[in-house]
Amino acid sequence: MAQTHILGYPRIGARRELKRAQEAYWKGSIDQQALLAVGSQVRSQNWRAQQSAGLALTTVGDFAWYDQVLNHSLLFGVVPERFARGAADNKLDQYFRLARGRAPSGEPVAASAMTKWFDTNYHYLVPEFTADQEFTLDPEWLLAEVREAQQLGHNVKPVIIGPLTYLWLGRGVDNALSLLPRLLPRYQELLAKLASAAAQWVQIDEPILGLDLPVQWRDAFAPTYEVLGKASGSKLLLATYFSPLRENLPLAFDLPVDGVHIDAVRAPAELVPAVKALRDNQVLSVGVINGRNVWRTDLARWQQQLQPVAEKLGDRLWLSASCSLLHTPVDLETETTLPAAQKTRLAYSRQKLTELGSLQQALQPGAGRLEAVTATESRPQAEIVAELADTWRAQKYPERAEVQKHRWQLPPLPTTTIGSFPQTDVLRLVRKQFRNREISAQDYHDHLRAEIAEAIRRQEILGLDVLVHGEAERNDMVEYFGEQLDGFIHTGNGWVQSYGSRCVKPPIIAGDISRPNPMTVQWSQYAQSLSKKPVKGMLTGPVTILNWSFPREDIPRAESCLQIARALRQEVQDLEAAGIGIIQIDEPALREGVPLRESEHREYFDWAVGCFRYCCSEVQAETQIHTHMCYSNFNAILDAIVALDADVITIESARSDLRLLQAFAGGSALDNQGGYPNEIGPGIYDIHSPNVPERPELVSRLRQLLEVIPQEKLWVNPDCGLKTRSWSEVGAALLNMVEATRTVRAEIA
Ligand SMILES: Nc1nc2c(c(=O)[nH]1)N[C@@H](CNc1ccc(C(=O)N[C@@H](CCC(=O)N[C@@H](CCC(=O)N[C@@H](CCC(=O)O)C(=O)O)C(=O)O)C(=O)O)cc1)CN2
Numbered sequence: 001m002a003q004t005h006i007l008g009y010p011r012i013g014a015r016r017e018l019k020r021a022q023e024a025y026w027k028g029s030i031d032q033q034a035l036l037a038v039g040s041q042v043r044s045q046n047w048r049a050q051q052s053a054g055l056a057l058t059t060v061g062d063f064a065w066y067d068q069v070l071n072h073s074l075l076f077g078v079v080p081e082r083f084a085r086g087a088a089d090n091k092l093d094q095y096f097r098l099a100r101g102r103a104p105s106g107e108p109v110a111a112s113a114m115t116k117w118f119d120t121n122y123h124y125l126v127p128e129f130t131a132d133q134e135f136t137l138d139p140e141w142l143l144a145e146v147r148e149a150q151q152l153g154h155n156v157k158p159v160i161i162g163p164l165t166y167l168w169l170g171r172g173v174d175n176a177l178s179l180l181p182r183l184l185p186r187y188q189e190l191l192a193k194l195a196s197a198a199a200q201w202v203q204i205d206e207p208i209l210g211l212d213l214p215v216q217w218r219d220a221f222a223p224t225y226e227v228l229g230k231a232s233g234s235k236l237l238l239a240t241y242f243s244p245l246r247e248n249l250p251l252a253f254d255l256p257v258d259g260v261h262i263d264a265v266r267a268p269a270e271l272v273p274a275v276k277a278l279r280d281n282q283v284l285s286v287g288v289i290n291g292r293n294v295w296r297t298d299l300a301r302w303q304q305q306l307q308p309v310a311e312k313l314g315d316r317l318w319l320s321a322s323c324s325l326l327h328t329p330v331d332l333e334t335e336t337t338l339p340a341a342q343k344t345r346l347a348y349s350r351q352k353l354t355e356l357g358s359l360q361q362a363l364q365p366g367a368g369r370l371e372a373v374t375a376t377e378s379r380p381q382a383e384i385v386a387e388l389a390d391t392w393r394a395q396k397y398p399e400r401a402e403v404q405k406h407r408w409q410l411p412p413l414p415t416t417t418i419g420s421f422p423q424t425d426v427l428r429l430v431r432k433q434f435r436n437r438e439i440s441a442q443d444y445h446d447h448l449r450a451e452i453a454e455a456i457r458r459q460e461i462l463g464l465d466v467l468v469h470g471e472a473e474r475n476d477m478v479e480y481f482g483e484q485l486d487g488f489i490h491t492g493n494g495w496v497q498s499y500g501s502r503c504v505k506p507p508i509i510a511g512d513i514s515r516p517n518p519m520t521v522q523w524s525q526y527a528q529s530l531s532k533k534p535v536k537g538m539l540t541g542p543v544t545i546l547n548w549s550f551p552r553e554d555i556p557r558a559e560s561c562l563q564i565a566r567a568l569r570q571e572v573q574d575l576e577a578a579g580i581g582i583i584q585i586d587e588p589a590l591r592e593g594v595p596l597r598e599s600e601h602r603e604y605f606d607w608a609v610g611c612f613r614y615c616c617s618e619v620q621a622e623t624q625i626h627t628h629m630c631y632s633n634f635n636a637i638l639d640a641i642v643a644l645d646a647d648v649i650t651i652e653s654a655r656s657d658l659r660l661l662q663a664f665a666g667g668s669a670l671d672n673q674g675g676y677p678n679e680i681g682p683g684i685y686d687i688h689s690p691n692v693p694e695r696p697e698l699v700s701r702l703r704q705l706l707e708v709i710p711q712e713k714l715w716v717n718p719d720c721g722l723k724t725r726s727w728s729e730v731g732a733a734l735l736n737m738v739e740a741t742r743t744v745r746a747e748i749a
C-alpha cells in the first residue's frame, strides 16, 4: 500500500498563535517561557494533525522561531561577527537579533538580509559567509524537537536543508561551493546524531535541483551524497520541489539516497521518467497535492495516473504534497463566514492531509473509481499575448519627460515615499470594528479620511515633494484589490507566513475578474484636495495581484492577469480624469513570478510586461507613471523592467552594494547593458529595520548615487512602504532623508 507523508507544515498556528506570541515577546509583554510554550503547542498540534490523518511519518524540524534557513545558520554556526556578542546567555535573543536586528536583550545591530524563497512570497534570511568561514555543529534545538515528538508517540522524520542548497542560498563569498569541504563533516555529524536519535528516515531538501545549475554545482552532488549516504544511519529521502528536474533527473535518482521526492504538480510529465529512473531499493515520493494553492485536488485524475505506479511500486510509492505546506493556510475549519458553495471547493493544509488519505484509499486494489471533474475550456496563451502586442504609450519617454517636467516643476532630486504610512494599532482596530459591524461604514470612512489628512499634514511639514495618501484604507496591497474586484473569494483566516511574524491573506481568484466600481479614486481625490503638491495615485499592478493571489487552475495565469489589467486600466483612466497626475503602479512581485527555468522566461515576460503596459497605455503624456519593486537582484531582469516603460521606478537598494545600481545606470562592463533609460529612485534607507538612518550616512549615500546616476534622473525615497513602522520612526527617518537631500542639492546647485 502507498505510504503518506508531507514535506512540512505551516508553523504560524491555526489562529496565528505564534505570530501573536512572537510580537508580544518582542514588545516585552510576555516572557521567554511563555513564548516557548506557544511554540511547543503549535508543534504538537501540527504533529497531531499529521498523525490523526493517518500519515506514516510525522515531519519534524520544519518549525522555526523566524525562518527555517536561519535555523540552519545557527545549526552550523554561521553567525557573523556583529551578532556574536552577548550570545552565550540568551540563544533565542541572539537568533532574533540575527533575524531583525534587535531582541529584548542585547544591543541593536544591522539585521541579516532577507530575500525571496525561490518563486514564493516567503522570505528567508540570507546566510552570510566569509572566505575563512568555519562551521560548527549545534544540533540541540533540532534534537530536542525530535525527542519532543517521539515522547508524544510520533514516528519522526526529521527534515533538513541539504548542504548544496544551503550554500547556494548564502552570500558573502564569490564561490560558496569552496566552503563545501568544511561544511560537509558537520552534516555527517548531524546525520549520525539523528540516526542515534532513532530517526529511520531523514528528509533532505535540495530544491536547487530544479534550477539551471552551473556545471560545478551539478557535479558537486554525486561526491557530496556519496559522503552523506555513507555517514547516515538513517535512510535519506532527497526532496526536490517548485520546478521540473529535467537534465538533473537522472542525477537525482543516481545519488546514493533511499528515496526521491518530485513535485508532480509543477512537473506532471516527469512522473513516468521518475518511475523509470527509480532504482530497485528506492522509494518514489510524488507530490500530487498542490502545496502552492488552495483548491481541492482532482483526486480522480491522480487515481487514474497513479494506479499503474501503485501496482508496480507497492509501498515504495509515497504520496505527498508537492512542497512544504508552509505556503498554504492552516485549516479551512477556522473559516466561519465563507459560503458553503465556496468552502467545498477549497482545501487548506489540514484538508490536504485528509486528501492524501483519500488518495491512498483510492489506490488500494479494488477501490472504486473516483468521480472525475469536468475541465473548462480556455483559449491558448498565444492569443492572449497577441492581444497584448501593442500596448506602448503614444509618446516615447523623452517626449513625455519634457511635458512632465514642465507640468510638475519639481526640484532636483525630488523626494517621495513608496506609498504606505504606518498601519497603527488604532487603524487596525477600527478596521476590525468595521468588519465586525461594531461601527458604521460612515464612521470607518471618517476615520480613514482623518488618517489621510494626518498623513498629508505630516508630509507637508517634512517638506516632501511628491506626496502619497498613505494607503490607510488597505489591509494589504493585494487583498484590498481582491476585495474590490469581482471574481475573487476573500477568506477570513487564510493566513500564510510571509516573513518572521508577518503574514498575508492572499485572495483567491475563483472566476473571471472585473471592476464593478472605482477602487481608489475617492481616497486619492480627497488626499489631493488637501495639498497643492502632487499626490500620487497608488495601485498594485496586475502581475503582483496575480502572483500574490491563489490563482485559478483551469485557465492560464496570463488570462487572469489580462483580466486584472483591464480592471486596472479603467482605474488608471478614472484617476487621471479625477485630476491625479502621477500614478504609481507597484510591481514588487514581477521578479518572483519569473519562472525558475530560463527557457520559460521569455513567455512569462511577454504577457507579464504586456499586462503592465496595458494598464497605462491610454494615459496622456503629461501623466507620470511610476512603478516600484523591492528585493534587489534585478540585474537578470533589467530588460523586462525597461520594457515596462514607466517614467519613474523606485527600487529597494539600501542593503545592496553599488553593483546593482551600476546595472541600472548602464555602462557596466560586466553585462554591457544600456541601463535604465528613465528616472529612478534607489531606496536610500532600509525600512525593514526599526533603526533610524542618520543624516551623514544618507548624505554620503546620495553622493555615491550621484556618481552612477545622472542628477536629472535621480529621485530620493526609502526602500519600500512604511506600513510596518511606527510614526515616530517614520517621522525621524524622513526628516533626515529630506535634510540630507537639501544638503546634497546645495552641493550640486
Ligand atoms: N501580499 C503582500 N505580500 C508582500 C508584501 C505585502 O505588503 N503584501 N510586502 C512584502 C513583505 N511582506 C509583508 C507581508 C505582510 C506584512 C504585514 O504587515 N502583514 C500584517 C497583516 C496585514 C493585514 O492584513 N492586516 C489587517 C489586520 C489583520 C489582523 O491581524 N487583524 C486582527 C485585529 C487587529 C489587530 O489586533 O492587529 C485580527 O483579525 O485579529 C488589517 O490591516 O486590517 C501582519 O502580519 O501583521 C508586511 C509585509 C512582500 N510580500
Ligand SMILES: [Zn+2]
Binding pocket: 418, 588, 628, 629, 630, 719, 720, 721
Ligand atoms: Zn516594496
